[in-house]
Amino acid sequence: MIQTVGVVGAGVMGSDVALDLACYGYEVVLKDISEDAVRRAKEKIRTDFRLLKMVKPRAKQLALEDVLDRITFTTSYDDFGRVEFVIENITEDWERKKAVYTELSEVCGIDTYYAVNTSCISITKVGALMPRPDKVIGMHFMNPVPMKELVEVIRGEHTSDETVACGEQFLRSFDKVPVVVNDFPGFVTNRVLMLTINECVWAVQDGVAEPQDVDKIFRLGFGHKMGPLATCDLIGLDTILNSLLVLYDSYKDPKFRPCPLLVKMVDAGYLGKKSGKGFFDYDK
Numbered sequence: 121m122i123q124t125v126g127v128v129g130a131g132v133m134g135s136d137v138a139l140d141l142a143c144y145g146y147e148v149v150l151k152d153i154s155e156d157a158v159r160r161a162k163e164k165i166r167t168d169f170r171l172l173k174m175v176k177p178r179a180k181q182l183a184l185e186d187v188l189d190r191i192t193f194t195t196s197y198d199d200f201g202r203v204e205f206v207i208e209n210i211t212e213d214w215e216r217k218k219a220v221y222t223e224l225s226e227v228c229g230i231d232t233y234y235a236v237n238t239s240c241i242s243i244t245k246v247g248a249l250m251p252r253p254d255k256v257i258g259m260h261f262m263n264p265v266p267m268k269e270l271v272e273v274i275r276g277e278h279t280s281d282e283t284v285a286c287g288e289q290f291l292r293s294f295d296k297v298p299v300v301v302n303d304f305p306g307f308v309t310n311r312v313l314m315l316t317i318n319e320c321v322w323a324v325q326d327g328v329a330e331p332q333d334v335d336k337i338f339r340l341g342f343g344h345k346m347g348p349l350a351t352c353d354l355i356g357l358d359t360i361l362n363s364l365l366v367l368y369d370s371y372k373d374p375k376f377r378p379c380p381l382l383v384k385m386v387d388a389g390y391l392g393k394k395s396g397k398g399f400f401d402y403d404k
């Protein structure tokens with residue numbers, strides 16, 4: 121049974137993964153590269169826990185200090201020898217991810233499982249870096265992690281049935297709903313979502329409709345809770361652009377060509393919610 125989880129990368133996703141796990145009683149070692157990143161993660165966890173308490177009955181019974189006590193915040197790998205499962209959430213950059221897996225293979229036990237949290241990076245390619253590629257699996261968590269049940273689980277070329285079964289059981293233990301898919305660029309979620317968002321940006325660029333009307337059509341017409349352009353703002357226009365470029369490069373298919381308006385907005389610094397402006401305006 122898994123008791124201690126190593127979470128690498130304490131940004132938007134990693135800090136929420138750590139919070140979610142700690143709420144379910146797991147011991148978590150949360151690692152980032154600088155003291156500053158670790159301090160920001162602690163702040164984010166405090167804020168997100170307060171919000172979680174307002175909406176999740178389970179969290180209402182928990183005390184912030186007990187949750188924080190279960191998380192070791194660190195910039196070193198000192199405690200990784202004792203973790204049974206690693207969830208890696210570092211920046212979506214192949215060279216960086218590659219370096220981290222080389223480091224992890226040197227500090228973790230040979231039986232450790234590795235979950236790659238990624239938008240588009242190949243799980244098979246990560247597995248090929250490791251001494252036990254059968255222990256590597258993809259776990260594409262949804263943002264914000266404690267609020268979203270779905271986890272898209274990706275079976276790499278070398279991922280064993282045992283690792284898939286263990287990963288599914290682990291996810292269910294903290295009330296996630298795993299959906300297992302095969303490893304292909306963008307999996308299901310991002311292959312379809314990125315294309316949808318990009319096409320909506322083309323519709324705005326072509327003057328077919330204003331952003332608020334594009335989103336209204338999806339909300340009222342198709343029952344989506346959030347329109348594609350508000351989703352784009354939430355994820356970040358830079359992340360959407362990078363994902364489209366990875367998909368374009370992987371499939372060599374022009375349908376993934378990023379809309380010039382998206383490129384222009386990223387160049388202008390309109391990155392969505394995190395920058396205060398994207399297709400919609402936000403208080404910074």
Ligand code: NAD
Nearest residue numbers: 129130131132133134152153209210211212237238239263
């Ligand atoms: P982020 O930029 O918020 O956080 C990344 C963190 O990784 C930063 O704190 C950075 O300092 C840290 N980091 C970089 N190199 C590191 C290293 N060598 N060791 C330890 N930490 C390191 O990014 P994010 O939005 O949290 O995304 C993380 C991963 O999750 C990406 O692969 C992304 O594609 C994926 N993802 C993101 C979302 C989303 O909505 N943001 C959704 C699903 C999946």
